Amino acid sequence: MDDVDDAAIIARSSEEPELFATVFDRHFSQIRVFLQRRIGEDADDLAADVFSIAFQRRDRFQAVHRSALPWLYGIASNLVSRHRRSEIRTLRALARLQSAEPGEDESERVAERVHASSLRLPLFEALAKLHARDRDALLLVAWEELTYEEVAVALEIPVGTVRSRLNRARHLIRTTIAGGDGEAPPQARRLMGGLDV
C-alpha cells in the first residue's frame, strides 16, 4: 500500500471503507501539529474530527491531486474557523512568550532568531488582527510550507486569490511591525532584508 497514492486509496475506499485508515496513518501527525499551532488545547479532538469529516466527504476529493494532505489542511482550516476565539487566544499567548535566550554557541543564525523573537509581540498581534481567510492562507504557507497551488487546493480558491490574500496579509503585518510612522525598526529591516531560515 505504501506505493499507492492517496487519490487511489480514497477512490478504493468507496468500496472498501477501511482503506481510508491509510490516509490517517500517513497524515495524522501533520494535521494534529497544524491544529496545535493554530488553536492549542483542542487540537487532539479537532484532528480526530478532520479525518472523520474527510472520510464522510471522501467522494468530493478530487482525484487529480495525488496527495490528500492539502485537502486535509483545508478541512482543518475550516474547523479552526469554528474556533476563532481559541485561535485568537492562542496567538495572543504566543505573542506574550518570552524571547528565547541565546546559548553559548551564539552563531549568526541564533542572533537572527533572537532578533526575530524581539518582533514576536507585534507579529502575533498583527496575525490576530488579520482577516481569518487571509490568516489561513498565510499560515499554510509560512508554518506548513504549502505551495500557493496547494493552498489553493486546501482553501478551494483560485491561485490568484491565494496571492491576493497573501499580499493583503503581508501588507498588514509589515504596516503593524513598522508602527504608525511606516518605518520598520532596525531588526525588522534586517530580517526583512533576508532571513536565513
Place this chain on the structure above:
Amino acid sequence: MSSEVKLLTALRPAVAEPTPETRARAREILLSRISADARGRRPRWLRGRSVRRWVVPCLAVVGLGAAGVGLAGSLENWWESAGPAVRPADVEDVLNEGPATGTGRMEPEIDRARTVARASGASLVAAPTEGGGYCLVPVPDEGKPIHTCIEDDLDNGEIDTWVDNARTDPAWYLLGRVVAERATRIELFERVTHPLEESGAQTLPGTPLEADVGPGGFFLVRVPRELWPDLELAYGQMNVLDADGGVLERSCHYLGATKSVFAPEGIASVGDPLEVEGKTGASYPCPETGAAVDRVPLLQASPRTDDLTGVAGRDVVTGETIELASYLGRPLLIGAWDPDIPTASRFLEALDEFGRRHPDVQVLSVLHDRSFRAEAKQGSETLGLGFPTIVVTQPFSPPRVFIWDANGHFGLAVIALDADGRIAAELAAPRSRDPIYRYGMLTQRALEDALAAAGG
C-alpha cells in the same frame, strides 16, 4: 519567499508530535466512523447543524413594534435591491469571526452585506456567502451585533429567535428568511400550541403579528412583551402570505425560552424549528397541545454488545477528563442530549431525580457538540445536577450510541451500561420523520427498567 513569511516561519511555534495514545484514540474514532458508515448512519451535525449557532450573542435594544422594510425582492441577487448595511464596520468585524460549517468554507461576501429588514431597536443585515448561502447579522441600535451563517436547508428558509436578558428592558426578536416565491408578508402566529405539554395556549390573544418580507425574503420581528407568556416554550405556526393574503406556506417552529437554563446571562435562546415539510405550497401546522405527550415515551431497545469503556470526555464544569472505564464495576446510566432539544432540561431533571432516588446508581450525561459546552455548564449549575456532564468531542462518540434516527436526526437517549461496561439497555425516542417525536419524555419507570436490565 517574502520577508514577512520568513519571519513567521522563524517564529513558528514548536509543537511536539502527537503521543501514541493520542494517535490511537483518533484512529479508533475514525474506525468507529467507518464502522457506523457501513451501517448507514449519517449524524445530522455533519450536514451543518452547527452553522446555525449564534456567535457573540450580546446586544442592547429599546422600543417596541414590528416592521419589515421594503417589498420582497428577488430571491436571487437580493443584495442588489437592498439598502447599505447599517454600522458597516461592526458588521464586517462580526462577520470576520466565522463560523464555518466544518465541512465547507463559509465566506461571507462582506461587500454585499445589506440591510434587509428593520424592527424597533434593531436592523437585520444579511450577506451572501461564496457557497450560495447567507449570513444573518441582527444589529441592535446600540451594542454589538451577533451573527450566524446558513448554507444548508436553503430551500426551507430559516427562523431563529434572539433575546437579550441582560438589559433592564429585554427584547425578543424573531428573524430569518422565507423562500416562497411571491411571499410579501409573514404572519406570526395564527396558532400556538404545546404538543409536549398537557395544556397551554392554542391561539394568540388578539390579531397575529404580521411583518413585511424584505429583499430576499428576510424578515425581523420584535415580539411585544405582552405576548411573551403565550409564546414561551411554545410551538408557533408561521404563515407565509402573498400580496392578496393567501397562505403560501405553513410551518411550525419551536420558539425556545426567553431565559433558558442553558443560556449564559443575557444570551439568546435559539429556537430549533420543526422542519418545514416540503417547499413552496407546503403545509405543516403545529400539532395540537398535548398531541405528543403520550406518544413519545422513550422506548427501550434491545441490549447490544458494544463496548464503550474506551470513551472519555471533558467535564463541562470542572474541565477534568472523565473516562467511562472509571465507572466499571457498577451499572452506569448515560444520558445523551443537546441544549437545543426542547425537552432537554426536563430530561436532565428526570435523570437527576433518578440519581437522587438511587444514590448507589452511577449517572453521567454526554454532549456531542463542543460548541454547547458553555450552555451545558450553565444548565448543569442552574439545575444543580448531581451528576457530571462530559463533552465527548469526537463527532461520533460514544461511537456506537444510537441517538440518531434513520434520517440522521438528533434526539435524546439513555444508555444503561452493565458492570462490565457493555450496553445492557437503551432508551431512545421512536424513529420518526416528525421531529417532535424525537424529543422524548423520560420517565422514572423507563429508567427503572433500564437499570434492571443493566443488573442494578
